[in-house]
Amino acid sequence: xxxxxxxxxxxxxxxxxxxxxxxxxxxxxxxxxxxxxxxxxxxxxxxxxxxxxxxxxxxxxxxxxxxxxxxxxxxxxxxxxxxxxxxxxxxxxxxxxxxxxxxxxxxxxxxxxxxxxxxxxxxxxxxxxxxxxxxxxxxxxxxxxxxxxxxxxxxxxxxxxxxxxxxxxxxxxxxxxxxxxxxxxxxxxxxxxxxxxxxxxxxxxxxxxxxxxxxxxxxxxxxxxxxxxxxxxxxxxxxxxxxxxxxxxxxxxxxxxxxxxxxxxxxxxxxxxxxxxxxxxxxxxxxxxxxxxxxxxxxxxxxxxxxxxxxxxxxxxxxxxxxxxxxxxxxxxxxxxxxxxxxxxxxxxxxxxxxxxxxxxxxxxxxxxxxxxxxxxxxxxxxxxxxxxxxxxxxxxxxxxxx
Amino acid sequence: xxxxxxxxxxxxxxxxxxxxxxxxxxxxxxxxxxxxxxxxxxxxxxxxxxxxxxxxxxxxxxxxxxxxxxxxxxxxxxxxxxxxxxxxxxxxxxxxxxxxxxxxxxxxxxxxxxxxxxxxxxxxxx
Numbered sequence: 001x002x003x004x005x006x007x008x009x010x011x012x013x014x015x016x017x018x019x020x021x022x023x024x025x026x027x028x029x030x031x032x033x034x035x036x037x038x039x040x041x042x043x044x045x046x047x048x049x050x051x052x053x054x055x056x057x058x059x060x061x062x063x064x065x066x067x068x069x070x071x072x073x074x075x076x077x078x079x080x081x082x083x084x085x086x087x088x089x090x091x092x093x094x095x096x097x098x099x100x101x102x103x104x105x106x107x108x109x110x111x112x113x114x115x116x117x118x119x120x121x122x123x124x125x126x127x128x129x130x131x132x133x134x135x136x137x138x139x140x141x142x143x144x145x146x147x148x149x150x151x152x153x154x155x156x157x158x159x160x161x162x163x164x165x166x167x168x169x170x171x172x173x174x175x176x177x178x179x180x181x182x183x184x185x186x187x188x189x190x191x192x193x194x195x196x197x198x199x200x201x202x203x204x205x206x207x208x209x210x211x212x213x214x215x216x217x218x219x220x221x222x223x224x225x226x227x228x229x230x231x232x233x234x235x236x237x238x239x240x241x242x243x244x245x246x247x248x249x250x251x252x253x254x255x256x257x258x259x260x261x262x263x264x265x266x267x268x269x270x271x272x273x274x275x276x277x278x279x280x281x282x283x284x285x286x287x288x289x290x291x292x293x294x295x296x297x298x299x300x301x302x303x304x305x306x307x308x309x310x311x312x313x314x315x316x317x318x319x320x321x322x323x324x325x326x327x328x329x330x331x332x333x334x335x336x337x338x339x340x341x342x343x344x345x346x347x348x349x350x351x352x353x354x355x356x357x358x359x360x361x362x363x364x365x366x367x368x369x370x371x372x373x374x375x376x377x378x379x380x381x382x383x384x385x386x387x388x389x390x391x392x393x394x395x396x397x398x399x400x401x402x403x
Numbered sequence: 404x405x406x407x408x409x410x411x412x413x414x415x416x417x418x419x420x421x422x423x424x425x426x427x428x429x430x431x432x433x434x435x436x437x438x439x440x441x442x443x444x445x446x447x448x449x450x451x452x453x454x455x456x457x458x459x460x461x462x463x464x465x466x467x468x469x470x471x472x473x474x475x476x477x478x479x480x481x482x483x484x485x486x487x488x489x490x491x492x493x494x495x496x497x498x499x500x501x502x503x504x505x506x507x508x509x510x511x512x513x514x515x516x517x518x519x520x521x522x523x524x525x526x527x528x529x
Contacts, residue, residue, distance in 0.1 A: 305441070307465035311417060388423045388469065390434070390445040390461040 004318045004370045008363035009152045009180060009296065014246070015205035015253055015364075022207060022246035033239050034230065044241045051248025058251040059178070059197060060188040061214050067231045068244050071211035072179040072200035073103040074224075078213050078234065079175040079196040080107040082221035083144045084116055087173070091141030092116040097129045097158070099151050099343045101177060121147075123346050126288040127156035131166055138170040145174050150181040153321075153343040153359060154287030155296035157181065164193030173219060179203055183254035184293060185262060195219045201243065205364060206250030210243030261364055265295030268362050268371055272297045275375040280382055286347065286357065295362035300349065303392035304385040306357050312381040318374055321359040409466055410500035416470035421477055424459045431524025435515040437508060442468045446516040448479070450524050455479050455487055460516075467506035474498050475513040488521055490514060 005013070025047060031040030033048050052063040069075045084094060094111070096104055098120040108118050119137045121129050129147060138145070147163045150156065160176055167174035175196040178187050183204025189197050196219060201210040215221055215234065227236025276283055282302035300306070306322035313320050344357055360374070386392040409417070426447035436443040442464030449457035458476040462469050475495055479487045492510035496502045502510055 303463060305464050305468075308417070308469060311414075311466050315418065385463075388420060388461050389463040390443055391463055393425070393461055 001317045002373060004373055006360040006362055006366070006370070006374065007319045007321050008366075009203075009293075009359060009361035010321055011202050011208065012205045012363050013365070014207060015250060017253060018206055018246045018249045021249035022242040025242035025245050029241075031241075033241065034228065044239075047241055047245045047248075048239050051244045051251075054248040054251040054255075055199065055212055056214075058182065058187065058255055059199065059214055060190050061197075062217070064232070065189075065214055065216055067213045067215055067234045068239055068247070069211045069213055069231075069235055070209055070240065072101070072177070072198050072203070073211075074235075075198040075200070075211050075213035076101065076103040076175075076177055077107045078221065078224050079198060080104055080144070080146060081111065081224060082234070083173050083175070083196065083219070084111050084114075085222040086220040087143040088114070088116075091139075091143045093119070093139050093142040094144045094146070095119045095121055095134065095137050095142060095172075096146040097121045097123060097148065098346045099123050099127055099153075100146060100148055101152070101179065104146055104148070104177060105342070125347050126291075127151050127154045127158075127286075127343070127347050128288065128291075129158060129163065131159055131162035134163055135166045135170070138166065138172060142170070142172050145172055146177065147174075148177040148180070149187065150178075150185070150293050151287070151343060152180040152361075153341060153357070154298050154347065155292035155359075155361075156287040157185065157291040157293065160192050160194075164191075167195075168193045180293060183250065183258060185258070189214055189216070196221070201247035201250050204250055204254050207243045207246040210240055210247040212247070257364070262294040265362055265366070268366055268368065269295050269297055271368060272360060272362070272371045272374065275371065276378065279375060279379045286344070286349070293361070295366065296359070297361075298357065298359040300344075300357040301382055303389040303395065304382050308385050309358055309381060312384065313374075313377070316377045316381070318377065321361070322357055408503045408506075409470070410502075412474075412498075412500045413467060413470040413502065416473040416499065417466045420460075420469055420473040422459045422473065422480075423461065425461065426457060426459050431520040431522070431527065433516040433519030433521070433523060435512055435519055437464075437512055442509065442512060444468065444472050444512050444516045446472070446475070446520045448517075448520045448524060450484060450528075453484050455482055455484065464509065464512075465506070467502050467509035468512060470499055471495050471502070471509045471513040472516070475517060479517060484521060484524070487517055490517060 029043045031044035033045040035041030036045040052066045056063045056066045145167045149160050164174050173195040176194045177198045179200045182199045195216040197214040199212045202208040223234050225236050283299050285299045287298050310322050429447040430450040431448045433446045444462045447459045448455050458479050460472040462472040492514040495510040495513045
């Protein structure tokens, strides 16, 4: 059966050149960068320093400002908790958008217990924060603003330049989670005025288990764990050398190919969106129409539940994601965790409808053929779910009136 | 082998749901919903001589919700009203070879639907 991977927002396939770049550090070059008195250690150290330069290049930073971590979750935790704990004497107020990733939202929970106050900035129906509202939310004791660059669930690109300039003006640290955007659209820490910025390798064709936090020179951050003095003392522990080497290669490739990829993905995005619009009624697209990640199409369909759609798509070989309450938390041990997506709630989608949200995210090797295939199978899948939906039955009986 | 969150039985009942539809002259209809996740189940039963002779359902919901609905209709057909009232969500979940912990509420929805349908039947029968 045909397989179509339209879930690049969750992860991307490894680029073959990335594999070539990281393999030597799994096989022959096994040194510890801290042991750079000898040859093996020197090989490893050189690899991570070269990677640091490439990752820095991708975001217009200097290499010394790039701290390697295990991924975006660790980077977000380090940024939020690290700044809060280093700055708590200055103030205990943090502002975040309400659509941040769980690794930001949940990193705030222990801080609340430590006496911090959090302002969750609302977003409009497109998922955008209002920079003016951000400005007005800043208090004398505000120490950090954290706004993501792009939202994985609805694809919206945030006004981060404006957020950054508010932070500059108010002399508050600005953290930007660029997990979903880096490697796909330009990320420039200088233009953004970011003091901290989160990156993840596997979101742009690099390996899993490698990420970075950009920390602007002079920014005060407490480390999360005690140990050695790796990564400027901010991230104790032996570096993931193969992962970092692959991360560097992925950054290099992204710099070369990002623009062409984005252009191509815009075309596929339009093909998919227009095709869905023409073939499926009761479909509602989410996120910003223009300011969105290339190749990202998100929507919900009335009377069709998200997880059920995903299962049928998977049966047909199509892998996608849902902001559905019921699919995002399948491993949840507690029913309480089955809340509708906080992102969809934030953009004002009613909770009984939030369960229908689907995200198709295309990538470097997605092609028009795959879009055609998805467009071919979608109407039948939706029809099947509609046929057993009581609310669709009511809708038909009411002669097409809204519920 | 099923390596997803669901047993093969859940997947079977999801992909080939039994007894989908409505019963025009139903003896009782039970409708329950879970506002937290938006699921909704509508169960139609036909009762003759105190025995549930037919059952049909329509459900909006996740894989577990649809499978629980389908399994429920299979379980209750041919049973007496009292037997049907004794059915618990565990019976439904067990018949499906288990549900993920976070999906137990889907089997609860099935139990509630059948109790609501019987209640409706009794109200109408009076």
